[in-house]
Amino acid sequence: MTKPPVTTDQSSDRASSRATDRSFTGPLEPVDDCTWRIPKSYKPGMLVDGLIFADERLIPLLRSDRAPEQVANVAFLPGIQQASLAMPDIHWGYGFCIGGVCATDPASGGVVSPGGVGYDINCGVRLVRTNLTLADVKPVLTQLVNQMIRDIPVGVGQGGNFVFSPDELRTLMREGVPFLARQGLASADDIACTEAEGCIPGACPEYVSDRALARGADQCGTVGAGNHFIEVQVVDRVENDTVAAAFGLHAGQICVLIHSGSRGLGYQVCDDALRALRDAPAKYGFDLPDRQLVCAPVESPEGKHYLGGMRAAANYAFCNRQLLMWHVRQVFARIFGRSWEALDMQLLYDVAHNMAKIEEHAVGEARKDVCVHRKGATRAFPAGHHDIPERYRHIGQPVIIPGDMGRASWVLVGGPRSLGRSFGTTCHGAGRCLSRTAATKAAKGRNIRDELLKESGVVARCRSREGLAEEQPAAYKDVDVVVDVVHRAGLSLKVARLRPLGVIKG
Amino acid sequence: MYEVFEHTADLGLRIRAATLEALFADAARGLGAVITGDLAQIRPTSEERFVIAGTDPVWLLYDLVGEVHAAFELRRMLFCDFQVSRDATGLQVVARGEPYDPAVHTLAHEVKAITQHELDVRHDAAGWEATVIVDI
Numbered sequence: 001m002t003k004p005p006v007t008t009d010q011s012s013d014r015a016s017s018r019a020t021d022r023s024f025t026g027p028l029e030p031v032d033d034c035t036w037r038i039p040k041s042y043k044p045g046m047l048v049d050g051l052i053f054a055d056e057r058l059i060p061l062l063r064s065d066r067a068p069e070q071v072a073n074v075a076f077l078p079g080i081q082q083a084s085l086a087m088p089d090i091h092w093g094y095g096f097c098i099g100g101v102c103a104t105d106p107a108s109g110g111v112v113s114p115g116g117v118g119y120d121i122n123c124g125v126r127l128v129r130t131n132l133t134l135a136d137v138k139p140v141l142t143q144l145v146n147q148m149i150r151d152i153p154v155g156v157g158q159g160g161n162f163v164f165s166p167d168e169l170r171t172l173m174r175e176g177v178p179f180l181a182r183q184g185l186a187s188a189d190d191i192a193c194t195e196a197e198g199c200i201p202g203a204c205p206e207y208v209s210d211r212a213l214a215r216g217a218d219q220c221g222t223v224g225a226g227n228h229f230i231e232v233q234v235v236d237r238v239e240n241d242t243v244a245a246a247f248g249l250h251a252g253q254i255c256v257l258i259h260s261g262s263r264g265l266g267y268q269v270c271d272d273a274l275r276a277l278r279d280a281p282a283k284y285g286f287d288l289p290d291r292q293l294v295c296a297p298v299e300s301p302e303g304k305h306y307l308g309g310m311r312a313a314a315n316y317a318f319c320n321r322q323l324l325m326w327h328v329r330q331v332f333a334r335i336f337g338r339s340w341e342a343l344d345m346q347l348l349y350d351v352a353h354n355m356a357k358i359e360e361h362a363v364g365e366a367r368k369d370v371c372v373h374r375k376g377a378t379r380a381f382p383a384g385h386h387d388i389p390e391r392y393r394h395i396g397q398p399v400i401i402p403g404d405m406g407r408a409s410w411v412l413v414g415g416p417r418s419l420g421r422s423f424g425t426t427c428h429g430a431g432r433c434l435s436r437t438a439a440t441k442a443a444k445g446r447n448i449r450d451e452l453l454k455e456s457g458v459v460a461r462c463r464s465r466e467g468l469a470e471e472q473p474a475a476y477k478d479v480d481v482v483v484d485v486v487h488r489a490g491l492s493l494k495v496a497r498l499r500p501l502g503v504i505k506g
Numbered sequence: 507m508y509e510v511f512e513h514t515a516d517l518g519l520r521i522r523a524a525t526l527e528a529l530f531a532d533a534a535r536g537l538g539a540v541i542t543g544d545l546a547q548i549r550p551t552s553e554e555r556f557v558i559a560g561t562d563p564v565w566l567l568y569d570l571v572g573e574v575h576a577a578f579e580l581r582r583m584l585f586c587d588f589q590v591s592r593d594a595t596g597l598q599v600v601a602r603g604e605p606y607d608p609a610v611h612t613l614a615h616e617v618k619a620i621t622q623h624e625l626d627v628r629h630d631a632a633g634w635e636a637t638v639i640v641d642i
Contacts, residue, residue: 094623225616292623435512
């Protein structure tokens with residue numbers, strides 16, 4: 001027997017009641033006005049405390065799903081350092097919560113967990129500046145967004161305009177964005193303004209399966225679906241004139257935000273790793289509270305294999321966003337009748353929010369190379385860090401925080417306390433507060449596209465009927481509140497708020 | 507039968523059936539419904555066979571749903587009907603459906619992967635029940 005298609009109203013009462021049972025009733029002890037502790041005494045097996053950055057406004061949402069339980073579960077991972085951390089955009093994930101951060105020490109048996117990166121390896125965002133103003137764009141906004149959804153591959157099953165042979169894909173995964181520069185598809189500035197200059201060292205494309213290569217062959221340069229999008233925005237408010245000027249931002253300026261990741265290739269790399277690691281916990285004697293936390297020591301053959309493949313997928317993701325930016329530049333050039341260089345469409349920064357990286361951090365009195373897992377969390381290094389592009393090093397790393405398609409997104413700068421409190425990490429977005437099924441139910445009988453236009457002036461184009469309903473603004477927390485927490489915690493500081501004007505989605 | 511349940515950013519499938527074979531078949535159909543939003547639009551015009559090796563029902567479920575997902579991702583095949591038989595070596599599956607055609611089929615979700623989070627198969631007096639969460 002089968003039930004008809006998937007919609008919320010066809011889900012049973014039993015499912016709904018189970019969903020409401022999924023709240024967190026464990027301990028959340030206030031540490032300060034924006035940090036909450038789950039003590040390691042909460043569960044036998046936790047090696048460190050859980051620490052969640054949030055304030056009173058977010059606590060009811062925080063308790064409404066099992067994400068804090070996942071923070072506690074991550075504290076079981078061998079070699080974890082200091083604490084299992086979560087950002088204020090935390091929500092329920094699989095294994096790790098979304099918004100989770102964990103650093104492990106490879107020198108003391110610390111592990112790498114594919115679940116701590118997620119399926120969408122190097123999902124991330126990039127922000128493109130322009131020299132256009134709201135007055136330039138407003139008269140042609142609908143035309144611009146329509147052209148974007150015509151020309152830029154977006155949505156389920158949409159292949160891209162760039163198709164790479166397996167050998168080319170392997171080169172792209174080893175070399176990252178510099179490979180695209182050799183094809184005339186990236187500039188030196190694009191490379192300079194991408195995290196890790198668009199190439200994570202140590203990528204091993206030979207560890208990427210044929211199935212992953214097949215899934216990725218025609219998807220580099222495609223947006224995908226789910227929460228991925230491309231959005232035309234206007235700088236609504238500048239909060240820090242000095243930093244905004246260093247980032248080339250000013251009020252009234254048009255920018256474009258691109259959010260996508262490693263597409264099917266990255267999903268498959270993660271999937272392959274989870275299968276390969278199926279027996280690893282027994283082999284290494286790990287007792288884990290969730291299958292999806294499966295892991296292996298960083299220095300083990302399994303750990304090295306995963307990290308080599310993950311880095312290859314990460315480089316693919318940098319190239320994906322580079323090619324998407326290339327499409328965006330072509331669309332703008334067509335609509336405004338000037339080259340992208342004449343429109344000054346420079347990349348402000350590209351930053352990952354699903355990644356595991358070996359970074360040097362202070363841990364207690366020592367400095368250690370640790371494996372920092374960020375799953376739905378953004379690197380946010382403060383001024384002076386050597387991994388920040390030279391042009392921004394005196395000011396701090398740009399951090400780009402997408403909100404929802406009706407309210408706002410933010411540009412922040414790495415904060416002075418990020419290294420000491422969160423292994424140089426901040427939030428990655430607003431964070432969901434409604435499940436996909438609940439959002440679909442809430443959208444029933446409404447026209448989200450018309451609402452966005454009438455209430456927010458946002459021109460939205462979406463390939464699927466589900467996309468706008470599931471991703472409607474009400475499905476997300478208020479990004480202003482989330483950003484306020486990381487600002488007060490000193491993880492990253494407010495620079496500019498951007499308001500959406502037009503969006504394309506899958 | 508299958509039902510879709512809430513998971514904050516993703517979707518969960520809960521499947522119930524009298525037999526393990528029916529449980530696996532309905533889980534595979536459930537994935538097709540998540541991808542397309544409506545299984546009725548898929549016509550059973552062609553047939554593929556899958557062999558899933560193993561004995562643990564949890565991993566048989568995970569690997570079968572993973573193969574159905576891969577068939578769409580790699581070959582753009584959509585299935586609406588599954589016949590599952592089981593022996594000591596694993597599952598033998600006959601899947602019926604047709605290739606994705608944008609003129610005929612709508613797609614509802616891009617399923618990134620089948621997760622192992624809360625993956626479960628259990629048996630009680632009412633029959634078999636399984637849980638699968640897919641990443642959207």
